[in-house]
Amino acid sequence: MPLSRAKIAAAAIRIADAHGLDGLSVRKIAGELGVGPMRLYDYVINISELLDLMVDAVYAQIAEAAPHSEWRATLLAIVHRTRDAALAHEWFSDLLGGRPHLGPHALAVGESTAAALSQAPGVRNIDDLQRALGALNAFLxxxxxxxxxERRTARSTGADVTAWQASRGPYLTRMLETGRYPTVARLVIDGAHLDAAETFNHNLTTLLDGITGRVKDS
Amino acid sequence: MPLSRAKIAAAAIRIADAHGLDGLSVRKIAGELGVGPMRLYDYVINISELLDLMVDAVYAQIAEAAPHSEWRATLLAIVHRTRDAALAHEWFSDLLGGRPHLGPHALAVGESTAAALSQAPGVRNIDDLQRALGALNAFLxxxxxxxxxERRTARSTGADVTAWQASRGPYLTRMLETGRYPTVARLVIDGAHLDAAETFNHNLTTLLDGITGRVKDS
DNA sequence: ATCCATGAAATACAGCGTACGGTAAGGATG
DNA sequence: CATCCTTACCGTACGCTGTATTTCATGGAT
Known part of the structure; x- marks a missing residue:
């Protein structure tokens, strides 16, 4: 079985999942596949095209979101799949927004998103849709x-608070104790207990409510 | 006059402005300063700290935003200064969200933003503030x-439409002609005339309206 | 039996971040 | 005056990166 773009992308994704984008290199991918480094260039122009391949492979997973009858449910499904993908492949978030996503699966996701969003109450014409799509993508x-x-820093500083205090703590603590950043200090002290997923969902519905022009119900 | 962190950061910013983050290297910065490459390591641990320095230098410019009496005006001033900075130093957007911004000026901007946002009608407690700040930052x-x-791709494909048609055109045109992405096709064809600044402002007020729970007035 | 195309490998190059060791000047201290 | 120690500075070297180029092997066609 010869090499293929898909196999190369899969190997690259495996490495990037394990060691991040910094740990990714042509030689390591080739090593994982048991071939010489230059073999890859028979299937890919350069590594930025390889990154595009990896990104589109992730979009393929996202594109499997099942469409609902309600536009909002469809949108939520896509967005949550995207979030799951970003948390499963953290390098994906490094590439997010950094280059145009024009692969076939990315386009498919874009199509589903746009189609769902075009059904929202607030969007009446193409210009509205363009703007709403931009707002949603930007937030995402x-x-x-x-x-x-945040995950990375939490992981690198250690799961327990003592390690965090030791590494990032002194500088930040000293900074906050200057009294120049009272609001930030309050946020750091009192606001650390919020769940990430819940915050994400809350802000997402806030944005969608803003787009559709709905009033907050609470 | 000896070297200094500020001077190194300024030289690095000059290079990054001209040639992007890829065109930035220890040797080039040192060359710009007329010193050996290793000199920089007397002032900086590694290049990621150098990047932090550069980022905080940009935040220093942003922090000069004059505070208004109205929270919304203050917020808009900060956000617009940030946008101006990102467009003036495109590499800044590459670093945005990629690492925690804990420099003194970044903290100052965060403080001003949080203080202004805490006055918004919709935010009643610290949790609300935390979430609202997260939403605003994410959108930004x-x-x-x-x-x-988008600026970069527009610049690289050429200012005129013919060059764009020649480079990105064929692939995208072929893709859109498959009929699998009708909504995206409509967006590309009919929705390309929107002004970037206007869209940004529109979406920003949409988000703020969503946070404060205001109804769309149109 | 010879030629040629194709797949695979090896080599090479410029540039990267940075570890390490060394040097020259100047002010403090004996 | 002589010594020391700090500070500013420089050069070399190592392992790594992406990728251009060149070489090699192999198998089917003539």
Whole structure:
């Protein structure tokens, strides 16, 4: 069985999942596949095309979201699959928004998203749809990026609070004790208990409510 | 006059502005400063700390936003300064959301943002503030990233439409002609005339309206 | 039996971050 | 005055990166 773009992408994804994008290199992928480094260039122009391949492979998983009859349910399904994918493949969030996603599966996801969003009450014409899509995508990209970043720092500083205090703590504590950042200090002290998934969902519905022009029910 | 962290950061910003983050390297910065590459490591642990320095230098510019009496005006001023900074230093958007921004100026901006947002009608307690801040930051990061990415592709494919047709055109046109992405096709064809700044402002107010629970007035 | 195309490998190059060791000047201390 | 120690500075070297180029082997067609 010869090499293929799919097999290369799969190997690259395996490595990136394990060691991040920094741990990814042509030589490591080739090693994983048991071939010489240059073999990959028979299937891919350069590594940025390889990254595009990896991204679209993830979009393929996202595209499997089942469409609902209600636009909002469809949208939520897509968005949550995207979040799951970003948390499963953290490198995905590093690439999010960094280059245009034009692969076939990315386009399919974009199509489903746009189609669902076009049914929302607030969007009446193409311009509305364009803007709403932009707002949703922007929120999604930013939210996933920050959530992954928080995960990484939480992981690297250690699961327990003592290690965190030791590494990031001194600098931040000193900074907050200057009294120049009272609101931030309150956020750090009192606001650390919020669940990430819940916050994500809350903000997502807030944004959708803003798009559809709905009033907050609470 | 000896070297300094500020001078190194300024040189690095100059290079990154001109040639992007890929065109940035220890040797080039040192060359710009007329010193040996290893000199930098007397002032900086590694290049990721250098990136943090650069980011905080940009936040220093953003922090100069004048506070208004109205929370919304204050917020808009900060956000617009951030957008201006991201468009002036495109590499800034590459770093946005990719690591925690804990520099003194970044903290100052975060403080101003949080203080302003805490005055918004919709936010009643710290949890509300935490969430609202997360939503705003997520939108900001995602919106700036995609806007910069669009700028880059528009620039690289050429200002005129013919060059765009020649490079990205064939693949995308072929894809859209398959009929599998009708909504995306409509967006690409009919929705390309929207102004980026206007879209940004529109979506920003949409989000803020969603946070404060205000109804759309149109 | 010879030629040629095709698949695979090896080699090479410029550039990267950075570890390490060494040098020259100047101010403090004996 | 002589010594020391700090500070600013420089050069070399290592392992790694993406990728261009060149070589090699092999198997089918003529």
């Amino acid at each position: 990209i930013g939210a996933l990026r920050t959530e992954v970043t | 990061i995602g919106a700036l990233r995609t806007e910069v990415t």
